[in-house]
Amino acid sequence: MSDIDLIIQRLELRGHRVTQSRRRVLDAVLAQPAHFTVDDVLRATRAPRRRGxxxxxxxAFRTIRLLLDLNVLCRILLDDGTLHYRLSTRGHHHHLVCRDCGRVEDFTQCDVEPLVRELAKAMKYEIDAHWLEVYGRCRACRRSTKEPAGAR
Amino acid sequence: MSDIDLIIQRLELRGHRVTQSRRRVLDAVLAQPAHFTVDDVLRATRAPRRRGxxxxxxxAFRTIRLLLDLNVLCRILLDDGTLHYRLSTRGHHHHLVCRDCGRVEDFTQCDVEPLVRELAKAMKYEIDAHWLEVYGRCRACRRSTKEPAGAR
DNA sequence: GTAGGATTGATACTTGGTATCAGGAGCCAT
DNA sequence: ATGGCTCCTGATACCAAGTATCAATCCTAC
Known part of the structure; x- marks a missing residue:
């Protein structure tokens, strides 16, 4: 079963209608690179290739919001403060963002849960969510530009 | 030395001018509750109390940006995706946000560094920043509204 | 097929933030 | 204290991201 069918199934299960517009947004979302804005998706649905x-x-905004609610998409916060979107394949996870090339890696293995549990105890909070984004430079970018030490 | 004087000193050290407008924004920022938007600050500078x-x-936006650069303020991401601002007294820290009453606690003691270092090694990234926000309900809010178990 | 609620899309609006640019205010040297 | 240079200001216009409205249209169940 393809990605798009799985998502459509999820829509149906939640009682949402599967309309032409939603299909078009879905197509466009699945054709995006790692992360994108709603306007990227909009543009894609308007690309010459697409019929209709x-x-x-x-x-477009409504459908993206719906996909967020269904956990099909997640938001990622870039280090300039802008929010982008991204397919959320696995469940809960975090992002490692390369400042230079913009690539985003998911990670789950690096477990924040113990930290969060401890924090809950210390602060007497009941914790139900957290958000972690990590910024750096990926291997490829590090190799391609070796900045002199001491540069900002 | 008062908070405001310290901040002004920091401005001067970096070669920024200490103008009336910046003072007014600073006054307003220091009078804000835990977290605020730029428009909150703007409104405060226009409050009847303030002369001038x-x-x-x-x-206002420029000054807030400047204060961010000087690490006087930091951004916090609320769980609805909106960005607010907040006085950043200590250096690097994270936020624990109560979904109900909106109070924000800083925490540093709960150390993410080892996680981040391990991640850097595993992913071969050079990591230079991270961002962690934790959402939950504070003790007071938990006590005041005991929801039946199982409610979403 | 058809009824009726869900969805759409055009449009206008809101919010948060930036660019521009003429004029004004700080700051330094004198 | 007076220039004078530069930085800063504020009015305005603009931009980007997202929401509200509402009549027209589409899906789905029947």
Whole structure:
């Protein structure tokens, strides 16, 4: 079963209708690179390749929001403060973002849970979510530009 | 030496001018509750109490940005995806946000560094920053509303 | 097929933030 | 204290991301 069918199934299960517009947004989302904005998706639904009418801006935003609710997408926070979107394949995970090339890696193995549990105890909070983003430079970018030591 | 004087000193050290407008923004920032938006600050500079002309919107944004650069303020990401600002007294730290009452606690003691170092090794990244926000309910809010178990 | 609620898309609006640029205020040297 | 240079300001316009509205249209169950 393909990605898109799985997502459509999830929509149906939650009682959402599977409309042409939603299909078009889904197609466009699946064709995106690692992370994207809603306008990237909008543009993609309007690309010459795609047949059929383009989807409306409001619908694109609504569909992305719906996909967030269904955990099909997740938000990622870039280090300049902008929010992008990204397919959320696995469940809970975090992002490792390369500042230079913008690539994003998911990670789950690096476990924050113990930290969070300890924090909950110390602060007497009941903790139900957390968000961790890590920024750096990936191997390829490090290799390609060796900056002199001491540079900002 | 008061908070405001310390901040002004920091401005001067970095070669920024200490203008009336910046003072007014600083006053307003220091009078804010735990976290705030730029418009909160802007409104505060226009409050009837304050004498003198109100600061312009652009200036408020510029000053906040400057304070971010000087590490006087930091951004916090609320769980609805909006960015707020907050006085950043200590250096690097994270936020624990109560979903109900919106209070924010800083924490540093709960150390993410080892996690990040391990991640760097595993992924072959050079990591230079991270961002962690934790969401939950504080003790007071838990006590005041005991929801039945199983409610989403 | 059809009814009726869910969805759409055009449009207008909101929010948060930046660019521009003429004029004003700080700061330094004198 | 007076220039004078530069940085800063604020009005305004703009931009990007996202939401509200609402009549028209589409899905789905029947």
């Amino acid at each position: 009418p383009p989807v409306g801006r409001a619908t | 002309p109100p600061v312009g919107r652009a200036t």
